[in-house]
Amino acid sequence: MATGRSHRPATRSRGIPEATVARLPLYLRALTALSERSVPTVSSEELAAAAGVNSAKLRKDFSYLGSYGTRGVGYDVEYLVYQISRELGLTQDWPVVIVGIGNLGAALANYGGFASRGFRVAALLDADASLAGRLVAGLPVRHIDELEAIVADNQVSIGVIATPAGAAQEVTDRLVNAGVTSILNFAPTVLSVPDGVDVRKVDLSIELQILAFHEQRKAGEGRQEPDGDVPAVMPA
Amino acid sequence: MATGRSHRPATRSRGIPEATVARLPLYLRALTALSERSVPTVSSEELAAAAGVNSAKLRKDFSYLGSYGTRGVGYDVEYLVYQISRELGLTQDWPVVIVGIGNLGAALANYGGFASRGFRVAALLDADASLAGRLVAGLPVRHIDELEAIVADNQVSIGVIATPAGAAQEVTDRLVNAGVTSILNFAPTVLSVPDGVDVRKVDLSIELQILAFHEQRKAGEGRQEPDGDVPAVMPA
DNA sequence: CCATCTTTGTGCACGCGTTCACAAAGACAT
DNA sequence: ATGTCTTTGTGAACGCGTGCACAAAGATGG
Ligand SMILES: NC(=O)c1ccc[n+]([C@@H]2O[C@H](COP(=O)([O-])OP(=O)(O)OC[C@H]3O[C@@H](n4cnc5c(N)ncnc54)[C@H](O)[C@@H]3O)[C@@H](O)[C@H]2O)c1
Ligand SMILES: NC(=O)c1ccc[n+]([C@@H]2O[C@H](COP(=O)([O-])OP(=O)(O)OC[C@H]3O[C@@H](n4cnc5c(N)ncnc54)[C@H](O)[C@@H]3O)[C@@H](O)[C@H]2O)c1
Numbered sequence: 001m002a003t004g005r006s007h008r009p010a011t012r013s014r015g016i017p018e019a020t021v022a023r024l025p026l027y028l029r030a031l032t033a034l035s036e037r038s039v040p041t042v043s044s045e046e047l048a049a050a051a052g053v054n055s056a057k058l059r060k061d062f063s064y065l066g067s068y069g070t071r072g073v074g075y076d077v078e079y080l081v082y083q084i085s086r087e088l089g090l091t092q093d094w095p096v097v098i099v100g101i102g103n104l105g106a107a108l109a110n111y112g113g114f115a116s117r118g119f120r121v122a123a124l125l126d127a128d129a130s131l132a133g134r135l136v137a138g139l140p141v142r143h144i145d146e147l148e149a150i151v152a153d154n155q156v157s158i159g160v161i162a163t164p165a166g167a168a169q170e171v172t173d174r175l176v177n178a179g180v181t182s183i184l185n186f187a188p189t190v191l192s193v194p195d196g197v198d199v200r201k202v203d204l205s206i207e208l209q210i211l212a213f214h215e216q217r218k219a220g221e222g223r224q225e226p227d228g229d230v231p232a233v234m235p236a
Numbered sequence: 237m238a239t240g241r242s243h244r245p246a247t248r249s250r251g252i253p254e255a256t257v258a259r260l261p262l263y264l265r266a267l268t269a270l271s272e273r274s275v276p277t278v279s280s281e282e283l284a285a286a287a288g289v290n291s292a293k294l295r296k297d298f299s300y301l302g303s304y305g306t307r308g309v310g311y312d313v314e315y316l317v318y319q320i321s322r323e324l325g326l327t328q329d330w331p332v333v334i335v336g337i338g339n340l341g342a343a344l345a346n347y348g349g350f351a352s353r354g355f356r357v358a359a360l361l362d363a364d365a366s367l368a369g370r371l372v373a374g375l376p377v378r379h380i381d382e383l384e385a386i387v388a389d390n391q392v393s394i395g396v397i398a399t400p401a402g403a404a405q406e407v408t409d410r411l412v413n414a415g416v417t418s419i420l421n422f423a424p425t426v427l428s429v430p431d432g433v434d435v436r437k438v439d440l441s442i443e444l445q446i447l448a449f450h451e452q453r454k455a456g457e458g459r460q461e462p463d464g465d466v467p468a469v470m471p472a
Numbered sequence: 473c474c475a476t477c478t479t480t481g482t483g484c485a486c487g488c489g490t491t492c493a494c495a496a497a498g499a500c501a502t
Numbered sequence: 503a504t505g506t507c508t509t510t511g512t513g514a515a516c517g518c519g520t521g522c523a524c525a526a527a528g529a530t531g532g
Contacts, residue, residue: 019519025445029424043479052426056482056521063481071480071527088445089452096444103346107339113424113441118448157451158444181454182447184440188265188349190288198450200443204420205349207436208332208394209261209324211418212354214434215393216325218417255489279509292491292512299511307497307510473532480527489518497510502503 016087020061026051027058028084034077043074095122095156097180099171100163101131101141104186108162109137122154127167144171151178158182165189172199252323256297262287263294264320270313279310331358331392333416335407336399337367337377340422344398345373358390363403380407387414394418401425408435 030050034042044062048055062068062075068083069075085091096114098105101124108114109124124141126132131141142150150156159175161168161183168187175183176197185191185201193199266286270278280298284291298304298311304319305311321327332350334341337360344350345360360372363380370377378386386392395411397404397419404423411419412433421427421437429435 017519021449022442022446024449025439025442026426028445029441030426044481045479050426054521056523057519059479059481060520067481069480070529072478072529074479087449089448090445092452094444094448094451103343107343108440110339111440114444117441117445119444157455158447182451184443184447190262190266190286196454198447200447202438202440202443203261204344204347204438205265205353206258206261207420207438208330208350208355209264209326209353210258211394211420211434211436212325212330213257213260213323215330215418216328218432253488280511281509290491292493293489295509295511296490303511305510306499308499308508310509476529476531478527478529481525483524484522485520486522487518487520490516492513492515494512495510496512497508499506499508501506 016064020064021088023051023053023057023061024084024088026053027061028081028088028090031077031081031084035081039077041070041074041076044069047075090118092118094119094158095154096120096158096160097123097125097147097150097154097156097175098160098162099125099144099147099175100161100167100187101126101136102162105160105162106136108160108186109139119158122156123150125150127163144174147174148178151175151180156180158184160184160186161191162186252300256300257324259287259289259293259297260320260324262289263297264317264324264326267313267317267320271317275313277306277310277312280305283311326354328354330355330394331390332356332394332396333359333361333383333386333390333392333411334396334398335361335380335383335411336397336403336423337362337372338398341396341398342372344396344422345375355394358392359386361386363399380410383410384414387411387416392416394420396420396422397427398422 027047030047031042033050044055044059048058051058065083065087068080096119098108098121101109105124105126109121114121121137121139123146124136124139125144125147126141127144129143132143134141157180159180159182161171163171165187168185168189169191172183172191172193176193181197183191183193183197183199185199188203188205191199263283266283267278269286280291280295284294287294301319301323304316332355334344334357337345341360341362345357350357357373357375359382360375360377361380361383362368362377365379367377368379393416395416395418397407399407401423404421404425405427408419408421408427408429412429417433419427419429419433419435421435424439424441427435
């Protein structure tokens with residue numbers, strides 16, 4: 001039946017709730033640690049503690065994937081690692097390009113956890129011609145003009161943006177135009193992308209401001225803050 | 237009823253919903269851009285577009301702060317910048333320590349947007365004695381043993397962790413013990429902290445995995461299946 | 473085979489967050 | 503002053519996410 005799929009409500013992924021998807025990597029990390037310690041099985045209670053979530057939530061999350069547990073025993077660690085990996089699409093190779101090899105881009109390129117889960121850095125791109133050819137994390141920096149060819153040749157579908165904010169939209173447009181359909185944005189800008197392209201953002205400044213908000217509240221907790229510290233400056 | 241015994245639902249901040257708090261920095265950024273262009277007023281529709289959110293959501297968000305708009309006109313940009321800054325606690329100075337001055341920590345120290353909103357890097361700390369004294373972004377790296385003294389002397393309440401995962405909990409414990417009550421964690425680990433301490437995490441690997449999940453769905457959707465609900469379940 | 477014990481899987485209720493839709497407020501023109 | 507037009511502020515409905523609580527499933531021991 002033709003269900004109304006006009007726009008994307010940002011949820012509803014083939015029955016797996018978005019909130020669950022966001023936690024699967026967390027479970028996977030905890031399970032991988034157990035696997036390395038050769039732990040055969042784990043209960044929802046133990047795994048939930050390791051992942052820092054509620055055990056009922058974890059069980060419900062897993063129930064979306066299927067009935068992979070054994071009552072009275074728990075979950076088989078290896079089996080669950082495989083199932084979650086498969087569900088997340090980590091059993092295949094994901095070529096990634098990083099655009100903007102400055103302080104942050106270089107750090108990302110050097111990040112070991114990058115390649116550890118099927119993500120392979122296909123290329124490092126920068127507009128600064130003087131960087132071209134320079135090795136960063138063992139890879140040569142290529143000029144941004146090679147973007148389209150590199151994305152096409154390597155079938156890159158994921159792009160990471162670590163350029164200044166002013167260049168982020170332009171880089172996004174080029175990435176999308178070249179065929180990239182997932183973008184991880186570190187620049188502090190809102191990106192416009194067509195339907196079908198996913199954008200996730202990492203913003204240090206926003207995180208700090210959220211912490212500051214709560215910090216401020218903690219500081220003024222015992223004391224009643226009078227609301228009168230706003231002078232009568234009325235808007236025009 | 238009798239079940240009203242919740243410790244901390246992670247929400248309920250003096251009436252301002254957590255989801256709203258998380259968007260305030262977004263609005264602030266858009267408003268700051270308008271302010272720099274000397275735009276005097278802005279409608280909820282325009283500002284929402286700039287911040288990438290729904291206009292009704294924006295208006296409701298602002299309604300938690302007060303009635304700062306003028307019907308038929310919109311919001312006074314300067315006034316709103318001030319109100320949001322004050323609400324977020326950005327009118328005061330927030331000393332921050334960064335622990336773990338490796339690839340990422342150095343990039344963070346060099347990040348300009350850090351100081352732009354009242355966040356001041358009080359110190360850079362690392363366990364590697366050979367780094368001590370070295371200048372990063374104009375600041376000398378101090379040894380981790382100075383942590384307690386630095387936090388106390390500078391009244392640091394926010395700590396950023398950029399150490400390897402294995403050291404993150406230990407660093408957290410020391411930070412908390414020294415008086416830090418807000419932590420931004422870049423290490424891929426779940427941190428345990430006592431009540432009253434806020435932790436926010438930034439995890440590149442998790443973001444990529446979420447993107448990969450959706451990317452996988454895209455790849456297997458528009459191809460063969462016309463409206464396929466269940467695309468070929470792989471047996472184990 | 474039966475009893476007991478552990479742990480899963482989920483029905484259910486509740487609260488938060490989002491969005492629609494519109495009355496009210498105010499600016500502005502006449 | 504009065505009418506018109508724009509835009510805010512919010513009541514209400516709805517859907518998603520969370521967590522409780524428990525029946526069912528299955529392991530284990532006798
Ligand atoms: N450094 C951090 O810790 C940090 C933290 C949060 C966010 N950010 C954001 O990440 C981005 C990068 O930060 P950074 O500190 O690495 O800056 P940077 O100036 O060190 O690096 C930016 C790089 O992007 C390149 N570049 C500029 N325009 C380009 C274009 N059109 N195409 C390709 N490359 C281009 C530059 O040549 C430079 O090498 C910024 O948007 C910054 O706000 C950085
Ligand atoms: N580099 C990235 O782009 C990136 C991205 C995501 C997450 N991370 C995470 O951020 C962390 C840092 O990454 P990195 O690439 O900068 O690693 P790195 O090895 O370059 O730097 C780690 C630094 O921490 C210091 N350190 C180790 N133990 C310490 C301790 N007990 N106290 C104080 N300092 C200590 C080390 O001396 C080193 O300088 C890691 O947990 C990594 O997984 C990094």
